[in-house]
Amino acid sequence: MSERTICPPDHAHGKNSTCRAQHHCKCEDCTTFGREYEFWRQGQLKAGRPLQVPSTGAIRRLRALQRLGWSLSAIGHAAGHTESWPHSITRQTVISTRTDKEVRAVYDALSMRIPVGTTPNEIAAITRARRYAERQGWPPPLAWDDDAIDLPDNDETNERKAAA
Numbered sequence: 001m002s003e004r005t006i007c008p009p010d011h012a013h014g015k016n017s018t019c020r021a022q023h024h025c026k027c028e029d030c031t032t033f034g035r036e037y038e039f040w041r042q043g044q045l046k047a048g049r050p051l052q053v054p055s056t057g058a059i060r061r062l063r064a065l066q067r068l069g070w071s072l073s074a075i076g077h078a079a080g081h082t083e084s085w086p087h088s089i090t091r092q093t094v095i096s097t098r099t100d101k102e103v104r105a106v107y108d109a110l111s112m113r114i115p116v117g118t119t120p121n122e123i124a125a126i127t128r129a130r131r132y133a134e135r136q137g138w139p140p141p142l143a144w145d146d147d148a149i150d151l152p153d154n155d156e157t158n159e160r161k162a163a164a
Contacts, residue, residue: 066129
């Protein structure tokens with residue numbers, strides 16, 4: 001018999017498929033999420049809509065927020081996820097349409113705001129995020145054309161154009 005995996009105590013039940021798919025959670029919230037997700041997934045497939053999209057636009061949005069000083073931790077919390085959520089997105093070549101929608105929402109919420117630190121640790125995190133993004137040459141949100149940020153073709157050309 002296989003060993004039952006236990007969800008981490010800080011895991012958000014019913015918010016994503018991790019609990020059900022990886023931790024085999026059978027709580028009411030996760031079971032309901034699983035049913036709703038499967039209903040949505042079947043509808044998307046029948047309508048011929050993609051379930052995944054290239055991560056290019058999401059990664060660029062996260063990087064642009066970092067250029068303003070938003071740490072990945074702060075972005076994750078602002079999106080209602082863990083601090084590792086944005087980092088995991090940056091390591092993927094495709095993401096779910098749901099994740100893409102969540103990144104767009106947090107980008108829209110934060111892209112016209114400069115983060116303000118109230119503690120020395122927050123101020124240091126803002127400075128680190130901003131300096132790291134600057135060293136990487138990542139453009140801020142206003143440097144991106146809304147029509148170009150999601151284009152996966154010519155990544156280097158688009159990023160150089162946006163940075164200029």
